[in-house]
Amino acid sequence: MRWSEGRALLSKDCRELFGSTALLLLLLVAGPLTGVAFIAAVRAYAEASGGGALASALSPLDGMLVPAFGAYDLLITFLVPFVAIRLVAAEKSSGALQLLLQTPARLPAQLASKLIALLAGWLACLLPAAAALLLWRSWGGHLAFPETANLLLGHTLRYLVTCSIAIAAASILNGAASAAIVVLSFTIGTWALDFFAAGRGGWPAAVARYTPSAILRQFERGLLGLDVVIASIIVTIALLSIAAIWTAAARPPLLKAAAAAAALILAIAAIAATQHAGSADLSEDRRNSFSSADERLLRSIEKTVTIRIFLAAEDPRANDYERNVLTKMRRSLRDLRIEYPYAGRTAMFDNDDRYGTIVYRIGAKEAVSRSATEEIVLDEMETLAGLTPPRRGQSDYPGYPLNASPRGAATLFYVVWPLLVIVFFVIARRPYSRRTG
Amino acid sequence: MLLEGVSFTARSGEILGVIGPNGAGKTTLFEAIAGFVPKTGGSVECDALFYLPEAIRPWPDRRVGWCLDFFARLFRRQRDREAIEMLQLDQLLEARIGTLSKGEARRFVLALALGTPQAVLLLDEPFDGLDFRQTRSAMSLLRARAAAGRALILSIHQLADAARVCDRFLLLDHGRAIGEGDLRELQTRARKEDATLDEVFLALE
Numbered sequence: 001m002r003w004s005e006g007r008a009l010l011s012k013d014c015r016e017l018f019g020s021t022a023l024l025l026l027l028l029v030a031g032p033l034t035g036v037a038f039i040a041a042v043r044a045y046a047e048a049s050g051g052g053a054l055a056s057a058l059s060p061l062d063g064m065l066v067p068a069f070g071a072y073d074l075l076i077t078f079l080v081p082f083v084a085i086r087l088v089a090a091e092k093s094s095g096a097l098q099l100l101l102q103t104p105a106r107l108p109a110q111l112a113s114k115l116i117a118l119l120a121g122w123l124a125c126l127l128p129a130a131a132a133l134l135l136w137r138s139w140g141g142h143l144a145f146p147e148t149a150n151l152l153l154g155h156t157l158r159y160l161v162t163c164s165i166a167i168a169a170a171s172i173l174n175g176a177a178s179a180a181i182v183v184l185s186f187t188i189g190t191w192a193l194d195f196f197a198a199g200r201g202g203w204p205a206a207v208a209r210y211t212p213s214a215i216l217r218q219f220e221r222g223l224l225g226l227d228v229v230i231a232s233i234i235v236t237i238a239l240l241s242i243a244a245i246w247t248a249a250a251r252p253p254l255l256k257a258a259a260a261a262a263a264l265i266l267a268i269a270a271i272a273a274t275q276h277a278g279s280a281d282l283s284e285d286r287r288n289s290f291s292s293a294d295e296r297l298l299r300s301i302e303k304t305v306t307i308r309i310f311l312a313a314e315d316p317r318a319n320d321y322e323r324n325v326l327t328k329m330r331r332s333l334r335d336l337r338i339e340y341p342y343a344g345r346t347a348m349f350d351n352d353d354r355y356g357t358i359v360y361r362i363g364a365k366e367a368v369s370r371s372a373t374e375e376i377v378l379d380e381m382e383t384l385a386g387l388t389p390p391r392r393g394q395s396d397y398p399g400y401p402l403n404a405s406p407r408g409a410a411t412l413f414y415v416v417w418p419l420l421v422i423v424f425f426v427i428a429r430r431p432y433s434r435r436t437g
Numbered sequence: 438m439l440l441e442g443v444s445f446t447a448r449s450g451e452i453l454g455v456i457g458p459n460g461a462g463k464t465t466l467f468e469a470i471a472g473f474v475p476k477t478g479g480s481v482e483c484d485a486l487f488y489l490p491e492a493i494r495p496w497p498d499r500r501v502g503w504c505l506d507f508f509a510r511l512f513r514r515q516r517d518r519e520a521i522e523m524l525q526l527d528q529l530l531e532a533r534i535g536t537l538s539k540g541e542a543r544r545f546v547l548a549l550a551l552g553t554p555q556a557v558l559l560l561d562e563p564f565d566g567l568d569f570r571q572t573r574s575a576m577s578l579l580r581a582r583a584a585a586g587r588a589l590i591l592s593i594h595q596l597a598d599a600a601r602v603c604d605r606f607l608l609l610d611h612g613r614a615i616g617e618g619d620l621r622e623l624q625t626r627a628r629k630e631d632a633t634l635d636e637v638f639l640a641l642e
């Protein structure tokens with residue numbers, strides 16, 4: 001397929017998308033919703049900036065970015081699927097798809113064009129967020145580019161995955177309503193999985209690492225996990241492949257189902273192969289990393305470090321340890337092996353002396369501890385490795401308090417933005433002159 | 438609808454009419470040939486084909502002219518001006534597709550199909566919704582395209598229209614072919630000299 005044909009497809013999909021009532025509603029809602037979240041966040045941030053230790057540790061990532069972008073979480077969950085479904089289902093129901101399938105434009109190119117058009121829609125949807133960031137900067141607020149871009153990437157990946165789920169559902173099922181039910185059921189299913197896995201561990205926890213909410217949480221902490229980025233891209237490609245398999249030439253449904261299942265299995269295998277592919281801490285306060293001195297020491301340990309955690313998966317200490325220590329440890333040590341001997345047990349109330357202990361082994365040396373506190377664990381580990389723990393002072397992070405009032409924001413998000421959207425759509429959908437009846 | 442034992446030939450330069458009552462399997466036959474429904478057996482041997490389904494109204498929010506250009510670009514061609522003129526679409530180019538009447542929409546999609554370069558065209562009820570002047574004009578256009586070397590296969594349930602435009606006929610009934618040939622051959626087979634197409638069909642079913 002030539003570039004001009006690709007452009008023709010993209011132009012068609014963009015016109016279909018930007019002329020649709022579904023996108024109009026999405027954009028209309030995006031402004032006020034972002035506004036509500038942003039204004040509330042700015043007020044809370046100003047209150048917290050009033051003084052004391054809290055003010056000096058204030059981070060725009062937690063205080064403004066995550067709450068303001070939280071509006072997009074809602075939009076992606078509840079409105080974006082309808083926009084994406086409409087883009088596919090409208091062509092199916094109008095007969096346009098039957099015509100397109102007979103053109104030289106290949107089906108993967110047609111689906112890719114839809115995805116690119118949807119990304120253009122996403123950019124339009126992000127305009128209120130961009131306005132919020134500009135307002136924040138104009139009031140003297142601080143923004144760190146890496147953590148801001150990382151959060152944006154997290155929401156974009158979530159948007160991509162949601163759109164590809166919607167495209168696959170709309171391709172497989174007849175009728176937009178059925179596709180919408182499937183997509184929302186999927187979302188509810190991932191919430192249930194999150195809830196189920198929270199107190200367990202094992203395979204549910206491993207799978208729950210890749211639910212859209214869990215992926216987003218990583219980005220909200222300022223962590224760029226390569227495995228979740230790769231997983232999101234693989235899932236998107238797999239779902240578009242399934243959509244193509246279902247839309248392509250007439251094959252018996254069983255054959256299509258087998259091909260779709262094969263695509264899913266391949267995707268799962270690829271995701272499993274890239275688990276723990278590495279990560280980067282993009283938060284300005286380095287909340288996902290040990291101090292530079294500790295990281296240097298830990299990196300100098302060449303032997304395999306084994307940590308055996310005698311805690312049940314539902315034990316809150318296991319979660320704290322995972323979040324505060326292991327996440328950082330994985331990124332600092334060259335060769336780390338983690339074992340959860342009690343992962344499958346409900347051992348919290350067993351009369352077992354080992355319960356609650358964490359055993360560290362480096363080579364032939366072993367140490368036992370019950371602490372999940374970062375500094376104590378680091379001292380334990382570094383001493384065991386024959387190293388001298390560094391002096392740990394205050395964090396270098398200066399904190400960015402801002403006592404600003406969200407002036408002008410309400411007018412922009414509640415009045416100007418909806419008016420702009422309506423004017424745009426009135427122009428885009430203006431009635432064409434019709435010279436004859 | 439299941440098709441059984443349906444075998445026929447359409448030659449370059451001719452218009453073949455697939456004739457049969459509602460439910461005879463005309464649309465199923467076209468969809469099977471075009472690859473839109475699974476085949477459990479049989480084969481299709483032909484040059485590149487284009488199938489125009491019945492009663493479709495693609496991209497209802499877009500303009501007629503935009504859609505014709507879009508389709509032409511995908512096939513790396515220019516707008517088919519002759520088809521636009523003969524199907525009287527030149528006054529509708531700025532109209533939104535969703536606002537077209539049934540006959541206008543049919544003429545529009547007919548122009549889309551005729552604008553493709555495929556050697557074989559499968560047109561399902563091409564004259565549905567057209568008035569008699571428009572039908573005559575569309576028939577002239579189809580005849581001209583067939584004369585230029587394309588093979589046109591039309592599904593028509595109005596037998597009078599079929600008799601006027603088609604060179605040969607494939608008679609379908611309940612998923613079976615009950616006759617193939619020109620009107621004279623079918624009359625001979627039905628042993629009804631000077632009979633009309635519908636009389637021949639009734640005699641053969």
